[in-house]
Amino acid sequence: MIEYLPLNKINGRFLSSYQESLNEIISGDNLILGNSVEKFEKLFSDYCGTNCCVGVNSGLDALTLILKSYVELGKLKKGDGVIVPTNTFIATALAVIHAGLKPLLVDPNPETYNLDLKDILAEINHAKAIIPVHLYGQLCDMGEILSVAKTQNILVIEDAAQAHGAENENGQKAGSFGHAAAFSFYPTKNLGCLGDGGAITTNDQELFEHILKIRNYGKNLDGNYSEIGFNSRLDSIQAAILSVKLKELDSDNEVRRKIAIRYCSEIINSKVKLPTIKNIKSHVFYAFVIKVENRPHFIEYLTAKEIGFNIHYPQLLKDEIILNNFVNKPSKSNSDFSANIISLPLHPLLPETDIKKIIDAVNSY
Ligand SMILES: Cc1ncc(COP(=O)(O)O)c(C=O)c1O
Known part of the structure; x- marks a missing residue:
């Protein structure tokens, strides 16, 4: 797993x-x-x-x-x-x-989030x-x-x-x-x-x-x-x-960037949209979020391949009922991406074999 x-x-x-x-x-x-x-x-x-x-x-x-x-x-x-x-x-x-x-x-901007x-x-x-x-x-x-x-x-x-x-x-x-x-x-x-x-x-x-x-x-x-x-x-x-831990933060972030660069250059699948990265230093890849066609199916697929995932976030705040009485909502929506986003594993200790497995799995989805 x-x-x-x-x-x-x-x-x-x-x-x-x-x-x-x-x-x-x-x-x-x-x-x-x-x-x-x-x-x-x-x-x-x-x-x-x-x-x-x-x-x-x-x-x-x-x-x-x-x-x-x-x-x-x-x-x-x-x-x-x-x-x-x-x-x-x-x-x-x-x-x-x-x-x-x-x-x-x-x-938010649906490309950069x-x-x-x-x-x-x-x-x-x-x-x-x-x-x-x-x-x-x-x-x-x-x-x-x-x-x-x-x-x-x-x-x-x-x-x-x-x-x-x-x-x-x-x-x-x-x-x-x-x-x-x-x-x-x-x-x-x-x-x-x-x-x-x-x-x-x-x-x-x-x-x-x-x-x-x-x-x-x-x-x-x-x-x-x-x-x-x-x-x-x-x-x-x-x-x-x-x-x-602060002493290792920069080197950990550098490893995260390297993995993100590999995902961005090696994941090639028309059903998958990669994140828009403006400048590599400006990103520390707390999450590597892609958009996929038919997310429920993609989740089943990742689960069968024993690859963990996360969703940041399942629901936009404008759809959170508990906030209804407290917020002003945007008048028209330009970003209904919450049903398609999913975060792939990306952390400083992710081994090369796992990086490769994740890339191969996403490519053959
Ligand atoms: C964007 C954002 N804001 C605020 C928080 C709140 O942080 P905490 O969980 O430490 O209260 C978090 C983290 O969970 C977060 O991701």
């Missing part, structure tokens, strides 16, 4: 370093926050190229705390519209709702913020998004949960383009920990200081409480795991 993502093997590479980090934490006295979290925050902000990073409990919390903070700091008002693509994980829209804001759902300027422009007059999601690991066109946001004087908050290490042609990394960015370290992510974890990167000092407080009950450095806060701290053990 070719597993979609063998997390035990991915983490197995780091066991002795994990053990060392764990020993340090157990023998020290900072089980919550302290050195381990501060060390990772510094490493990760340096990696992304931002001045600040705050470790939090999850990607959902990272997005929610950014948006809530901007409401509390007076940069957004309750009920303001926030542009969110319809093809993303539900967390992107939930964060907007939790912050008392209104998701304005916009169809990312937000497109013309679709943003259709909603721009109702929006006070945009959340570009670097979906599947591919950077959105941040140049055009930032320039339209600047003209309208609205906030840009990157959802970089799937794009750790993706960079543009100038080497600028995901998480450093907008006013702030949210990352998830959910175990399946390119940089994943051994449980839940997330982070916010930003150059906005005021936002940074606010989130430092509200992730920890609203507590000031002097021990008093000045905000109605949360408990959303990145766990010290997870931070230590992430510091170990």
